[in-house]
Amino acid sequence: MGSSHEDVLQMAKEMKVKFIRLQFTDIFGALKNVAIPVEQLTKALEGEIQFDGSSIEGFVRIEESDMNLVPDPDTFVLFPWKPREDGAVARLICDVYHPDGNPFVGCPRGQLQKVLEEAGKMGYTMNAGPEAEFFLFQVDEKGRPTLTTHDEAGYFDLAPSDMGENARRDMVLTLTEMGFEIEASHHEVAPGQHEIDFKYSDALTTADKLATFRWVVRTIAQRHGLHASFMPKPIFGINGSGMHTHQSLFKDDTNVFFEPNSEYQLSNEAMGYIAGILEHAPAFTAVTNPTVNSFKRLVPGYEAPVYIAWSERNRSPLVRIPSRRGSSTRVEVRSPDPAANPYLALAVMLKGGLDGIQRGLTPPAPENRNIYEMSWEEREQRGIDSLPANLEEALKALENDPVIQSALGEHIWDRFKEAKTREWDDFRTAVHPWEVEKYLARF
Secondary structure: OOOOHHHHHHHHHHOOEEEEEEEEEOOOOOEEEEEEEHHHHHHHHOOOEEEEHHHOOOOOOHHHOEEEEEEOHHHOEEOOOOOOOOOEEEEEEEEEEOOOOOEOOOOHHHHHHHHHHHHHHOOOEEEEEEEEEEEEEEEOOOOOEEEEEOOOOOOOOOOOOOOOHHHHHHHHHHHHHOOOOEEEEEEOOOOOEEEEEEOOEEHHHHHHHHHHHHHHHHHHHHHOOEEEEOOOOOOOOOOOOOEEEEEEEEEOOEEOOEOOOOHHHEOHHHHHHHHHHHHHHHHHHHHHOOOOOHHHHOOOOOOOOOEEEEEOOOOOEEEEOOOOOHHHOOEEEOOOOOOOOHHHHHHHHHHHHHHHHHOOOOOOOOOOOOHHHOOHHHHHHOOOEEOOOOHHHHHHHHHOOHHHHHHHHHHHHHHHHHHHHHHHHHHHHOOOHHHHHHHOOOO
16 A cells, blocks of 8 residues: 555556546446557546546536546556557556545545545444355347356356356456455355455445456456356346355454354444444345345345355354454455445445444344244234345335435435435336236236
């Protein structure tokens, strides 16, 4: 950390970089690029490269379209898969600013930084580690993705069952060359499903890495003639793809969630954070599970958490506390999926947890039984609520939660709500193949 403009210019010279991609995300997490020749790098580092913000979904109207990209020097990295004999290609991740030098309130990366500043005022830094699952599908003769998986392998299976092993190995090698520390790589439960886990970092670095991760995985899959999809539930009847997110708060080098002499060895801060996550989960689900399809994954029976509870042991509740303690004490939120904007997902979860700490909230007792096996009456008696059942319910919960709205900021919330309401209406009014199959011959 702490690279300067001079460091970037020197690295670009030593690596014989010819082009730089200036990257940022729209409010839905789609990675955008502005490519510049290396001769423009000094100008770019000074925040003088502009783009048309009205062309980016959720940004601004056409009459206020000029936006400036301000690169973060710490995010400079070379693309390993580009041929270097003709000149290497590198990238820088950027924050978005107005031409007058003020930060743009619609920049998701900037919004996460605001919530991290709030945590900083309370004395905390946030570490996060996501586990993003994805599917590898075959493509048709025109290169379009199909729903045909490349294998019939299962959890932790090896070749020859796992036909995606070569692709996954290249993904790991590429990510490692780009500065990732890969901790695990394996086949997941469903056919064609994979997981690559990279080491946790501070929240901003993690969000940058997650945006990069999705893009690298897709790029390398394409080079292997496959399509990588982070769609939460592409195939009915098998597990969907989640993005379990491990979170902890530190003061200096001390994990504030660990308290060796308390019940569960969890501090008051940890208990408050858990309680805040549970209270605000219905609202932040609109951001951590942001598509119509997300809610096809959030159903009982496929290892996806549906019930708002926490546990030290089992994986059926929303929040799990992994067994390791000391500096590894952390809260694992199991509901997010990899379609989420990584910056906004971390911002809303952190905001919910901080609110629980600030208000001194206490969570209910942990649920160490399998909640999926409880009857509806049992869950009601124990006060276990469910996450929203669809995108419309999640948006309504977010509309009634000013704390989580504030993590997004008014600009992003307004445009997010407008776009997602339109998405829900499109889905609600469409006639789906299931309906035709069910009703056409009957009525």
